[in-house]
Amino acid sequence: MATITRENIAPLNDKLVVTLKKEDYLPAVDKSIKNYAKTANIQGFRKGMVPAGLIRKMYGPGIFQDEVLKTVDNELNKYIAEEKLAILAQPIALEQKELELNFQDPKDYNFEFEIGLQPEVNIDPKSINVTRYQIEVTDQALEEELERLRQRYGNYTTPETIEDEKTIISAEIAIDGQEPEPAAEGEEPAKPTDTAITLKDIAKGQQKEFKGKKIGDKVTVQLDKAFKGEILERVLGDLKLDKTDKENGKKTATLTITKIGFLEEAPLDEKLFDQVYPGKDIKTEEDFKTAIKADIEKYYAQQASGQIHDQIYHYLTDHVSLDMPEPFLKRWMKVSSEGKKTDEDIDKDIVDFKKQLQWALISSKLSNDNEIKVENEELKDFARHQLMSYLGGQMSLQGNEAWIEDYVNKMMGDRKFIEDAHGQVRIGKLFEALETQVTAKDQPIAEKDFTEMVQKHQHEHHH
Template identity: 85%
Template sequence: MATITRENIAPLNDKLVVTLKKEDYLPAVDKSIKQYAKTANIQGFRKGMVPAGLIRKMYGPGIFQEEVLRTVDNEINKYIGEEKLAILAQPIPLENKDIEFDFQNPKDYEFAFEIGLQPEVNVDPKSINVTRYQIDVTDQILDEEVDRLRQRYGNYTNPETVEDENAIISAEITLDGQTAPAEEGQEATKPADTAVTLKDIAKGQQKEFKGKKVGDTVTVELGKAFKGEILDRVLNDLKLDKTDKENAKKTATLNITKIGLLEPATLDEKLFDQVYPGKEIKTEEDFKTAIKEDIGKYYQQQASGQIHDQIYHHLTDHVTLDMPEAFLKRWMKLSSEGKKTEEEIEKDVVDFKKQLQWALISSKLSSDNDVKVDAQDLKDFARHQLLSYLGGQMSLQGNEAWIDEYVNKMMADKKFIDDAHGQIRIGKLFEVLEGQVAAKDQPISEKEFTEMVQKHQHEHHHEHQH
C-alpha cells in the first residue's frame, strides 16, 4: 500500500513524499494493456484481436510510465482530501531526477512534492470602519431632473423663423474667403455643419439671427458671436485650433439649414403618466415627491457601492495574511513554463498575493455568513444582463418566450455560470457585510460625491494599468 510522509520545510510550506509499492500500480498497468489490446488498430490484425504480448512490446513502457504517474497523482489528491489540507495553487513536483521507469523491472518508487498551505483567516467585520455618505437631494437637483424629464418628453417643432431663445439653429458654416477654389482644378472647401441655440450666441449678436428663416445667411466674427465652450465647439466644427487666439478673429458665414425648437412638456397628468405609467399621479407635488424618492434611492445605491469599495480596500490593503511567498514564486515560475523572468515574477507576485488574499478572505466570510448562490439567482442575473445589453429598447410584451429561451442558453454556458456565480456571491457578501461593519454617516454634496467617485475610479484604472 502507498504511504505518504509529510514534513514542514518553511512557514505554510510542506513537503510530501509518496512511496509507491509495485502492487499499487501494476494491476492498473495490466488493465490498461488489456484495454489497449481491445481498441488498438494495428495493420495485419482485426480490431480487438491484437495479442496482448505485442501490445506489451510496442506500448508497454509508455503505458507503464503513464500509470505510475497517474497512481502518484491519485494518491496525492486522496491524501490532501482525507487530511483536509487547505492548499494554495497545486502541489509542485520536486526534482525527481533519479527516477527511471523500467517496464521490465518494476520496483518501488518515491516521489516528492511540495505544497503551499492556506493561512488562517480571522477577520471581524465589526472592526472595519467605513463612511456612509448621505447625499442630500437639494431643490436644485430636483428641479434639474424635472427639467430633464420635461425636455425628454417635450414636443419638437420647426418654427418658420428664429424667435425663441431656445431655438436650435442648424447651419452650414464657411470661413470667409474659403469658398472659392484658390486655383484652377482645386475643389471648393465643403462647408462644415454646426448647430447652436439662440441663447448660446453672444447677447449683442443675437439680433443678427432673430427673425431669420431657413436659407438666410448671417456673417459674424467668430470670437464676438460665440464665447467659451460654444466658441470651442464652433472652431472644432471648422477644424480650427481652439488654442490659437488668432482663429477667434476670423469671420465666417452661416447659412441656416434648419430651425428647430424643443418645447418642454407641460407639468400635467399626461407627463406624469408617461414618466410613471400606472402610478395614478395627479398633482405636480406628488410627481416631484416620486422623482425625489427615485433620486434618493439612486444615491443610496451609490453610497452602498462606496461602502462595498471601502470594505474591499480594507480587506485587501489593511489586512495582511501570511503567505508562503517563496512557494508561490516557484509555483508561478512553473506555471509560466519558464517564460517569466525572475524580475517579472517578483513584480507579479504582489498582485497574485493580493488576489489570493481576496479569494481566501471572501471565501471564508461567505461561509461564515452562509452566503449561497442558487439557480434562481443565476437566472435573474442572466436575465438582467441580457436586458441591459438590449438597453431597454425592446418591449418585454410579446418577447417573453424569446428572452426565456435566450436566458436558458446563457445558463448552459459554463464560463458564464462561473463568472456569474462569483459576481453574485461577492455582491451578496457585500450586502451582508454592509450590515455588520461600523458605519459613520457623513453628509456630502452631490458634486463632491461625484468628484470623489470619479477620482477613485481614475486611480483604480491607473492601478490596473500598471
Template identity: 45%
Template sequence: MATITRENIALLTDKLTVTLAKDDYFPAFEQSLKKYAKTVNIPGFRKGMVPSGVVKKMYGQSIFTEEVLRSVEKELNSYMSKEQLDIFAQPLPLDSDARALDMNNLNDYVFAFEIGLKPDFNVNVNDIKVTRYKINVTDEMINEEVNRLQIRNGKMTDPETVTSEDHVVNVDFKEVDATGAVVEGGVTKSNSLLVKYFTEPVRAELQGKKKDDVITIQLSKAFETKEREWVLSDLGLSKDNAADADKYFQLTITKVGLIEKAELNEEFFNTVYPGRDIKTEADFRAAVKAEIENYYGQQSSNQVHDQIYHHLVDHTNMEFPAEFLKRWLQTGGEQPKTAEEAEAEYPNFTNQLKWTLVTNKLINENKISVDPSEIKEFAKEQIKGYMGGQDFGDAPWMDEYTNRMLKDQKFVENTYFQLQTTKLFRLLETQVSAKEEAISAEAFAEKLHHHHH
C-alpha cells in the same frame, strides 16, 4: 505498500514524498497490457489475438510510465483527502530521485511534490468603521434633470440658421493644418453638437451660419476641458496629449436643428413616468428628486462596499507560501512565465488571493447561498437591459432566451459568484459601524474618483 512522508520545507510549504513499491503499480500495468492487447490493431494479427509479448515490446514502456504516474497521483490524492490538507492550486513536482521509469527494471520509485498550504487568519468585521455619504440633492440638480428630460422628449425642428445656443449643428470634422490646408490621411468624422458646447468666441462665430457653411477651429480654443475631452475621444484622439488638443479642424455644417423642449404638462409627466398619474409640476419634480436620491443612495451604498473591501484587504493579516506561489505562477497558467514576470505579478496576485480567501471564509461563516431561481431572475433582468429596460411580462420567448443563458456554465458560475458577493456586502453593510455624513454631489464624485477597487 505505498508510503507517503510529509515534511515542512518553508513557510506554509510542505514536501510530500511518495514511495511506490512494485506491488503498487505492477498489477495495474499487467492489467492494462492485457486490455490493450484486446483492442489494438497491428498489421499481420487478428484483432484481439495480438500476443502480449508483441504489445509489450511496442507499447509497453509508455503504458508502464502512465500506470506508475497514475498510481502516484492516486496515492497523493487519497493522502491529501485523508489528512484534509487545504492547499493552493495543485502539488508541484520537485526533481524526483526516481530513476528513469523502466518496465524491465521493477524498482521502488520515489516522487517528491511541493504543496502550498492556505494560511489561518481571523476576520473581525465589527472593527470596520465606514462613512456613509448622504448626497444633498439641490434644486439646481432637479432643474437640470427636468431640463434634460424636456429636451429628451422634445421635438426636433429644422431652422434655417443658427440663432441660439440651444441649436444643434450636425458637422463634418476634417483635419487641417494651421494654414487651413487639409492634412493628408488626417482625422475625419461626423458629429452632432449643441452650440453651447463651444467656447464663447466660436459660439459667436456660429451665429447666422446655415447648412454648407464652413468654419475652422483649433480644439484647445474651441472647447472647455470637459467638452474637449469628449470631442477628442469621439475623434479617436487622446485627451492626455497636448499635441492632439492643438490640432486644427475644418467644420462643415450639414444640418441645423433645434429641439423644442417638451412642455411641463400631464402628457409629458405620463411619458416620463407612465402609470404614476402625476398631475402637477410639483409632484413631477418630487418624483424626479426621489429618482436622483435613489440613484445616489445606490452609489453611496457601493462606496460603503468599497470602504469595506479596502479595510478587509488592508487589515486582514495573512501569510503566504511565497516561493511556492511564485513557482506556481510560472508554471500554472496557460502560458509559462519567467521568474521576473512571476515576481512582478506576485503582489497583485496575492491581493486577489487574499480577497478570495476572506470572502470565502465570510460566505461560509454566514452560510450565504444563491438559489437557481435568483440566477434565472438575474438572467431575465439582463435580457430586459439589452432590450432597453422594457418589461415583456411573461412572454414565452423570454423563458426560451433565459433558459439558453442558463445552459452556459460560465454565465451561471459568474452570476452565482456575483450574487453571492452582493449578498455578502449587503450583510456586511449592516454589521459595520457607519457614521453618516452629508456631502455635495461634486465632493462625492471626487471621493469615487480617488477610491475605487
C-alpha cells in the same frame, strides 16, 4: 496499501512522501496490458488476437510508467481529501534523480511532493471602518431633472420665423471671404460647415439680428461679438479654428439658416405626471417633485453603496495581509511556467499572484461565513441584465421577450459565462451582506465632490 507521510518544511509548506508497494500498482499494470491486447492494431495480427507477451514486450515499459504515476496521483488526491488539507495551488512533484521505473524489475517506490497550505482567514466585518457618503439632493439637481423630463416629454415644432429665445437655429456657417476649396475632378464638393445654437446662446446685443428671420435668410456676425464663452468655443470648433487664438474670434462669418426648431417643454400637468410615473396617480406638482426627489435619492444611495463596497474591497486587499508561503509559491510558478519564466519574472509576478490568491481565500471564507448562495434564477437575471446593457436600451422589451429568453438560455449554456457570472453575483451578494455588518460613519457630501472623488479614484486605479 500505499502509505503517506507528511512533514512540515517551512511555514505553511509541507512535504508529502507517497510510498507505493509493488502490490499497489502491479494489478493495474496487468489489467491495462490485457485491455491493450484486446484493442491493439498490430500488423500481422487480427484485432484482439495479439498475444499478451508481445504487448508486454512492445508497450510494457510505457504502460508500467503510466500506471505507477496514475496510482501515485490517486493516492495523493485521496490523502489530501481525507485529511481535509486546504492547499494553495497544486502539489509540486520534487525532482528525483535516482527514481528509475524499471518494468523488468518492479520495486517499492517513494515519491516526494511539496504542498503549500492556506493560511487561516479570520476577519470580523465589524472591524472594517467605512464612510457612508450621504449625497444631498439640492434644489438645483431637482430643477435640472424636472427640466430634463419636461424636455423629454415636450413637443417639438418647426416655427416659420425665429421668435422665442429657446428657438433652436441650425445654420450653415462660413468665414467671410473664405471660398471653400474647389472640388478636384470627380470629387464631391466640400460640405458646408453646420452649427446649431439657440437664440438664447447669442449675445443679447446681437439677438435682434436673428429675430423674425426664416429659413434661407443670411446673418453676418463678428464671431466674438455674437457668441461668448463656451458657445464661442463650440462655434470655433465647428469651423475647425483654433479656439485659443484670440484673432479667430475677430473674424466675421455668415450664417445661412437651414432649420428652425422649437421644443415646447411639457407643461407640469397630470398628463406629464402619468407619463413619467404611470399608475402612480400623481395629481400635484408637489407630489411629482417628491417622487422625482425619491428617485434621485435612490440613485444616490446606490452610488454610495457602491462606494462602500469599494472601501470594503480595499480594506480586505490592502489592509489585511495573510501569511503566504512565498518561497513555495515562487517554486510553483516556476514549475508551472515550464521554464518559460525567469526568476526576475517571478519576483515581479508574485505580488499580483499573492493578491489574487489572498482575495480568493478571503472572499471564499467570508462567503462561507455568510452562507452566500447563488441561485440559478439570479444567474439568469445577471445574463438578462448584461444582454440588455449590450443592446444599450435600443431594443424595447415589448414583443421581444421570446427572443431575449432564447438568447439568455443560450448564454446559460456557456460554461465560461456561467463561471464568470457566478463569481460576480456571489461577490455582489457578499458585499451586500458585509455592508450591513461593517462599522459605517455617515458623512454628508455634495454630489459634485462625490463624483469627482469617484472619478479620481477610478483614474488612479487604471494606471
